Amino acid sequence: MPTFVNPNACNACAGEHLGPLCVYICPNDLMALDTDANKGFNQEPQLCSECYACVKLCPQEAIEVRGYSDFIPLGASVQPRRVEGGLTWTVTFRNGKVLEFTYPSRSTPVGSSDPYRNFTEDPVDDLKGQGLAGESLWLGVHTLPTIQGSK
Amino acid sequence: MATPTVETVECDILIIGGGMSGCGAAFESKFWGSDLKVVIAEKAVIERSGATGEGLSAINCYMGQRYGWNTPEDFVNYVVNDMMGLAREDLVYDVGRHVDSSVHLLEEWGLPVWKKDDGTYERIGRWQIPIHGESIKPVTAEPARKAVGQENIYERVSITHLLADANDPNRIAGAVGFGVREDKLYVFKARAVIITSGGASNVFRPRSVNEGIGRTWYSVFATGSAYGLMIPVGTEMTQMEHRFVPTRFKDGYGPVGMWFQYFHARVTNALGEDYTVTRDEELDKYPPYGRAVPTPTPLRNHQMFLDIQAGLGPMYMRTEEAMQKLAEGDPEKMNKVREEAWEDFLDMTIAQALTWASQNIEPEVTPSEVNLAEPYIMGSHSGEAGAWVSGPEDLSPPEYFWGYNKMTTIRGLFAAGDGVGAAPHKFSSGSFTEGRLAAKAAVNFLRDNGDTPTVNDEQVRQFHQAIWAPLETFDKHKGASTAEDINPNYINPSQALVRLQKIMDEYAGGASAWYTTNGPTLERGIALIEMLREDLTHLAARNRHELLRCWEVVHRTWVGEAHMRHLLHRQETRWPGYYYRADYPSLDDANWRVFVNSTYDAANNRWNLRTRPFLNVVTNI
Numbered sequence: 062m063p064t065f066v067n068p069n070a071c072n073a074c075a076g077e078h079l080g081p082l083c084v085y086i087c088p089n090d091l092m093a094l095d096t097d098a099n100k101g102f103n104q105e106p107q108l109c110s111e112c113y114a115c116v117k118l119c120p121q122e123a124i125e126v127r128g129y130s131d132f133i134p135l136g137a138s139v140q141p142r143r144v145e146g147g148l149t150w151t152v153t154f155r156n157g158k159v160l161e162f163t164y165p166s167r168s169t170p171v172g173s174s175d176p177y178r179n180f181t182e183d184p185v186d187d188l189k190g191q192g193l194a195g196e197s198l199w200l201g202v203h204t205l206p207t208i209q210g211s212k
Numbered sequence: 213m214a215t216p217t218v219e220t221v222e223c224d225i226l227i228i229g230g231g232m233s234g235c236g237a238a239f240e241s242k243f244w245g246s247d248l249k250v251v252i253a254e255k256a257v258i259e260r261s262g263a264t265g266e267g268l269s270a271i272n273c274y275m276g277q278r279y280g281w282n283t284p285e286d287f288v289n290y291v292v293n294d295m296m297g298l299a300r301e302d303l304v305y306d307v308g309r310h311v312d313s314s315v316h317l318l319e320e321w322g323l324p325v326w327k328k329d330d331g332t333y334e335r336i337g338r339w340q341i342p343i344h345g346e347s348i349k350p351v352t353a354e355p356a357r358k359a360v361g362q363e364n365i366y367e368r369v370s371i372t373h374l375l376a377d378a379n380d381p382n383r384i385a386g387a388v389g390f391g392v393r394e395d396k397l398y399v400f401k402a403r404a405v406i407i408t409s410g411g412a413s414n415v416f417r418p419r420s421v422n423e424g425i426g427r428t429w430y431s432v433f434a435t436g437s438a439y440g441l442m443i444p445v446g447t448e449m450t451q452m453e454h455r456f457v458p459t460r461f462k463d464g465y466g467p468v469g470m471w472f473q474y475f476h477a478r479v480t481n482a483l484g485e486d487y488t489v490t491r492d493e494e495l496d497k498y499p500p501y502g503r504a505v506p507t508p509t510p511l512r513n514h515q516m517f518l519d520i521q522a523g524l525g526p527m528y529m530r531t532e533e534a535m536q537k538l539a540e541g542d543p544e545k546m547n548k549v550r551e552e553a554w555e556d557f558l559d560m561t562i563a564q565a566l567t568w569a570s571q572n573i574e575p576e577v578t579p580s581e582v583n584l585a586e587p588y589i590m591g592s593h594s595g596e597a598g599a600w601v602s603g604p605e606d607l608s609p610p611e612y613f614w615g616y617n618k619m620t621t622i623r624g625l626f627a628a629g630d631g632v633g634a635a636p637h638k639f640s641s642g643s644f645t646e647g648r649l650a651a652k653a654a655v656n657f658l659r660d661n662g663d664t665p666t667v668n669d670e671q672v673r674q675f676h677q678a679i680w681a682p683l684e685t686f687d688k689h690k691g692a693s694t695a696e697d698i699n700p701n702y703i704n705p706s707q708a709l710v711r712l713q714k715i716m717d718e719y720a721g722g723a724s725a726w727y728t729t730n731g732p733t734l735e736r737g738i739a740l741i742e743m744l745r746e747d748l749t750h751l752a753a754r755n756r757h758e759l760l761r762c763w764e765v766v767h768r769t770w771v772g773e774a775h776m777r778h779l780l781h782r783q784e785t786r787w788p789g790y791y792y793r794a795d796y797p798s799l800d801d802a803n804w805r806v807f808v809n810s811t812y813d814a815a816n817n818r819w820n821l822r823t824r825p826f827l828n829v830v831t832n833i
Binding site: 063085086087088089090093104105106107108109110111112113114126128129130131132133134135136137138139141147148150152153154155156158160162164165166167168169171172173174175176177180182184188189191193194195196199200201202205206207208 | 239240242243244245246255256257259260261262265266267277278283284285305309310312313316317319320321322323324344345346347350351354355358359368392420421422423424425426427428431432433463464551554555558559562563565566567569570571572574604606607645648649652655656659757760829830
């Protein structure tokens with residue numbers, strides 16, 4: 062169900078150092094910039110999986126989704142808005158019924174991960190063993206299982 | 213048409229693909245090899261690339277060893293039965309014993325896991341835990357990006373070919389590719405390469421044919437490049453005949469696991485019958501797997517398929533029945549169930565939520581159609597296609613061990629996730645884990661082997677010429693026709709994709725052929741796909757976006773051809789519900805409880821097929 066861009070809301074992410082964010086993030090190289098109009102657009106709608114990566118990231122909330130013409134009747138919409146720690150979804154039915162849901166999506170501040178914090182493995186001495194980095198801390202059991210006499 | 217520049221990148225480890233496996237490989241490799249230069253090449257941006265970019269509503273591979281829920285042995289038992297007797301027990305066990313640490317790390321980095329009041333994880337099924345997983349991919353990508361460093365992540369770079377050592381065809385030396393957003397060709401010279409790129413969607417003609425072609429069940433970004441890269445350099449592949457046919461909510465392809473396992477919903481046919489009850493005796497035809505608990509996925513498909521074939525559709529997931537039962541007439545409970553039901557889709561398959569809204573489906577009132585989808589060839593979910601890799605040294609018998617865990621038959625070439633064959637059911641967490649295992653083994657390989665492979669510069673030049681050729685083909689021939697899409701000198705990538713999908717659907721047992729084929733039909737299909745492979749040298753691209761699509765369809769075609777050749781070799785029907793060999797309709801454990809492996813010999817354009825033994829390492833199944 063392809064994305065489409067509201068031309069009245071899109072400002073081509075003016076001032077954004079990564080360029081238009083929909084173009085930056087699209088996993089399938091679909092969102093492109095129409096340089097004449099200076100607006101984003103979906104250049105290959107039949108390969109859009111409506112992953113909503115661009116919809117979620119658009120600072121102008123300019124991108125929406127029109128359901129696949131193959132099987133989705135007109136008139137409904139599903140639109141997210143990013144809120145602290147998650148997303149609020151507005152689901153509008155074809156018959157006008159509206160549902161709203163808010164779900165968390167991340168429990169830590171963006172950028173706060175510390176990849177090897179408190180890991181105790183030694184990158185030289187433990188290299189030949191079967192344990193992975195941090196497993197002494199994170200496996201949840203004291204000993205890594207193996208099969209006795211399997212070889 | 214611009215002339216591309218060439219950038220050369222030298223590194224110790226090249227990770228191809230930045231999905232769950234690639235991020236796991238990046239994270240792990242820099243812990244053991246902080247002095248090594250580790251590079252990721254990714255065709256998109258790792259925060260939203262790969263099969264989990266859209267989000268996930270569950271982690272489907274978690275042992276819960278700390279809670280005493282399962283042992284890795286339990287997991288191997290389950291997987292071998294679900295695969296009707298064929299999986300590499302050493303590889304499955306290896307994922308099982310490590311995977312909990314990956315899940316706990318993802319939670320530490322910010323993935324919200326549903327918890328019970330006592331703080332323990334909520335469960336959906338035996339191996340599945342629910343998550344608020346809309347951001348699982350950015351949460352996973354962040355430590356990977358930090359580990360290897362921003363300067364070592366080559367995003368919007370599509371890798372097209374692997375490079376073998378100039379002096380040793382069985383030693384990896386790097387890879388070539390191009391910039392999706394720049395007029396640039398790349399050569400990566402690497403001492404070790406880890407393939408973490410994707411399995412294959414859109415090889416078979418999908419049930420939807422217009423815009424809906426993008427609503428594949430497995431990620432539409434997964435173009436089979438894990439296989440399309442490894443096959444041409446002669447990597448030994450295994451179980452490429454295997455496929456997964458998902459039972460999913462019709463058209464939107466919303467997941468059903470939560471409905472079956474957490475909400476305990478039934479599927480019923482037009483007569484209100486439950487095929488798991490009315491078709492129970494069918495399971496006796498497939499001993500010993502038919503009576504395994506739970507019933508193997510292909511056999512559940514098979515039971516439903518018999519109903520569909522008998523004209524007893526539509527098949528409905530009885531969401532209304534399940535939700536009313538769980539709510540017990542309590543509006544508060546119903547609100548909770550409704551929130552959970554919608555989150556299952558909004559976290560990972562938003563199209564299904566829109567499908568419901570557009571058809572005015574309130575799941576507590578109206579049941580929803582389910583159907584069997586088109587086939588997918590992949591190695592991380594319920595599929596087991598991929599490379600034949602070494603297992604870990606403490607588990608694997610000599611037949612399954614050659615020095616380094618997850619190393620393919622090409623020295624220095626490792627695989628993880630969809631790239632590893634015969635090791636299914638790893639899903640997101642297991643793929644991340646397998647990436648970690650491959651990376652640690654790759655560091656070991658580099659510590660033990662100081663050699664730096666030699667790249668054949670003439671081969672690089674030829675590959676670069678081939679990569680850019682579709683742009684030149686278009687420029688050269690566009691004047692022969694007033695219509696860009698109709699030209700006797702070339703085909704465009706979407707035309708090639710449609711041709712591939714038609715061949716696969718009609719000759720290799722796609723959905724419109726009711727998943728059925730036979731030897732002569734496969735032989736005809738192989739003849740047609742050989743011609744398609746020749747025609748792919750006449751692909752035309754008007755721009756770099758279409759150039760990306762050209763190389764994606766090249767990779768998908770390798771997958772399709774390998775799939776058909778393997779289907780032809782295995783003379784039995786081991787996975788009814790996934791496919792049927794009409795000429796060999798029975799499961800034949802006596803002759804075919806073996807892995808089907810292949811290598812492609814590029815010098816002679818010849819495929820060599822053989823079998824490899826199944827060995828019990830953990831179970832007695």
